[in-house]
Amino acid sequence: MVDKGKIDALKGLKVHEYLLEKGVETPYSKEMSLDSNDKKQKIQQHFNEIMVLLGLDLSDDSLKETPKRVARMFVDEIYWGLDYTNFPKITTIENKMSYDEMIIEKNIKCLSNCEHHFVPILGTAAIAYIPNKKVIGLSKLNRIVEYFCRRPQVQERLTEQIFYALEYILETSNIAVIIEAQHTCVITRGVEDLNSRTVTSKIGGLFKTNNDVRAEFYNLLKLQV
Numbered sequence: 001m002v003d004k005g006k007i008d009a010l011k012g013l014k015v016h017e018y019l020l021e022k023g024v025e026t027p028y029s030k031e032m033s034l035d036s037n038d039k040k041q042k043i044q045q046h047f048n049e050i051m052v053l054l055g056l057d058l059s060d061d062s063l064k065e066t067p068k069r070v071a072r073m074f075v076d077e078i079y080w081g082l083d084y085t086n087f088p089k090i091t092t093i094e095n096k097m098s099y100d101e102m103i104i105e106k107n108i109k110c111l112s113n114c115e116h117h118f119v120p121i122l123g124t125a126a127i128a129y130i131p132n133k134k135v136i137g138l139s140k141l142n143r144i145v146e147y148f149c150r151r152p153q154v155q156e157r158l159t160e161q162i163f164y165a166l167e168y169i170l171e172t173s174n175i176a177v178i179i180e181a182q183h184t185c186v187i188t189r190g191v192e193d194l195n196s197r198t199v200t201s202k203i204g205g206l207f208k209t210n211n212d213v214r215a216e217f218y219n220l221l222k223l224q225v
Helices: 009-022 036-053 066-078 138-149 155-170 184-188 211-220
Strands: 092-094 103-114 120-129 134-136 175-183 198-203
Touching: 009 155, 036 066, 103 138, 103 155, 103 175, 120 138, 120 155, 120 184, 134 138, 134 155, 138 155, 155 175, 155 198, 175 184
Parallel strands: none
Antiparallel strands: 092 134, 103 120, 120 175, 175 198
């Protein structure tokens, strides 16, 4: 659940504008103008209808509160990243030490939901960057991943959104993002494959143009180049 004491709505709107410019923003509708209470009320009503259409008895004590629980879960827990007023407060410091080597954080929790079937995506992310003017607080990398995970996603767009948000915040393109995840839409329906994992990446700056930098990154992640 979003920590309302650690948000930066203004930075969120700037990141939103940057993602629009880069063409990687999530498709939004006019319903985004509704406040959270209105969203929960409407979702509750519609999910009530879905359960009835499925043939469920909503007078049962195990089911009667489910539409309300789902509405609260959607708005407050698993899709709060759709609202840029919830964008995390990001701490950066001036790179006074002139640090110019790679910084990597890996095994970052990556829990999202597939926008095609609204079922979970479960995985991890790795982020690397070479500082220019700014160094970011390490936990803020986790916060950025969490924020963009908390919306319906496709893994390719999620990877791009994390990359470009960091590019805007850090004022450098020397960034690499890799996500490896399992999609429960693949596990529980369709092909029903329990073992496959999907890997997506977005690299820029020296990670893209310098073979040695890219090789170092993959080596540090213990990936085969």
